[in-house]
Amino acid sequence: MKLGVNLDHIATIREMRKTVEPDPVQAAILAELGGADCITVHLREDRRHIKERDVKLLKETIKVPLNLEMSILEDIVEFALNIKPYEATLVPERREEITTEGGLNVIRSKEIIHNVIKKLKEKDIKVNLFIDPEEKQIEASRDIGADGIEIHTGRYANAGGEEKAKELENIKRCATFAEKMGLEVHAGHGLTYLNVQPVASIREIVELHIGHSIISRSIYTGLKEAVREMKDLINEARILHRY
Numbered sequence: 491m492k493l494g495v496n497l498d499h500i501a502t503i504r505e506m507r508k509t510v511e512p513d514p515v516q517a518a519i520l521a522e523l524g525g526a527d528c529i530t531v532h533l534r535e536d537r538r539h540i541k542e543r544d545v546k547l548l549k550e551t552i553k554v555p556l557n558l559e560m561s562i563l564e565d566i567v568e569f570a571l572n573i574k575p576y577e578a579t580l581v582p583e584r585r586e587e588i589t590t591e592g593g594l595n596v597i598r599s600k601e602i603i604h605n606v607i608k609k610l611k612e613k614d615i616k617v618n619l620f621i622d623p624e625e626k627q628i629e630a631s632r633d634i635g636a637d638g639i640e641i642h643t644g645r646y647a648n649a650g651g652e653e654k655a656k657e658l659e660n661i662k663r664c665a666t667f668a669e670k671m672g673l674e675v676h677a678g679h680g681l682t683y684l685n686v687q688p689v690a691s692i693r694e695i696v697e698l699h700i701g702h703s704i705i706s707r708s709i710y711t712g713l714k715e716a717v718r719e720m721k722d723l724i725n726e727a728r729i730l731h732r733y
C-alpha cells in the first residue's frame with residue numbers, strides 16, 4: 491500500500507506569517523526519506539496555503555509521484571494541464587470550509603467533471619475523484635472515465651463505537667465494489683496513527699493520503715520519523731490482518 495503525504499499544513503504555517511519558511515519543497519525531501527510513496531498538495535482556489543510556486547518546484551524536485559488535489563475551476567484546471575502532475579484528485583471546494591468537508595457529487599455535476607477528466611487524461615494525468623463511500627457515486631465515477639476514486643474517510647474518522655464499525659464496513663463494501671468496476675481505490679481524510687490500521691487492512695485500497703496527523707506528529711519527532719511511523723503502521727496492518 492502506498493502512502494501519499496499531504497504537505498498543505500507546512501504551507502499553512504508559512505502563510506500565517508506570509509514568509510518563506512517552512513517550505514513544503516524542503517519538507518518533501520524529508521517525507522521522501524521517511525518513506526512517502528507520493529506527495530500530495532491541494533492548490534486551493536483561495537491559495538490559502540499551497541501556491542503555484544510550490545506545485546511547480548515539487549514537480550521538478552521530488553522523486554516520487556505528485557498528486558495534485560484540485561477543484562474543477564477553470565484556472566486551476568489550466569494550471570494542472572501545464573504542470574502535468576502524475577495524478578490529480580478532484581475535490582469539491584467551498585471557500586469558507588476549514589478543510590475539504592464532503593466528497594464530490596459526481597452524479598449532480600457529471601458533465602462538468604467528465605469534461606475536466608477528459609482534458610486531464612489527454613495530458614496523461616491520472617484522474618481520481620474524491621467521493622463519499624456511496625455506490626451511486628462510484629458508478630458515476632466509472633461512467634465518466636475516472637481512473638480511480640479516493641474514498642472520503644472523514645465519517646469513519648469522526649464516528650465512535652458501533653457507528654465507526656458501520657462506517658468501516660461501508661468503506662470496505664465500497665472499495666470492493668469500486669475495484670470490481672476497474673477503478674483504482676484510494677482513501678483519505680481524518681486518518682491518524684490511531685485509526686489508520688483498520689482502513690489500511692482493506693485489501694482493495696492501494697493508496698492512502700494523510701496530512702494533518704503526520705504534520706502534527708512531525709512537530710515532536712521530525713517529519714522523516716513521523717512518515718516512517720505511519721508507514722510502519724500501514725505495513726503492519728497490511729501483513730497482519732488483511733480485511
Ligand code: PXP
Binds near residue numbers: 620679700
Ligand atoms: N484527501 C483529500 C482529498 C483531502 O482533501 C485531504 C485534506 O487536504 C486529505 C486527503 C488529507 O486529510 P487529513 O489532513 O485529514 O489527513
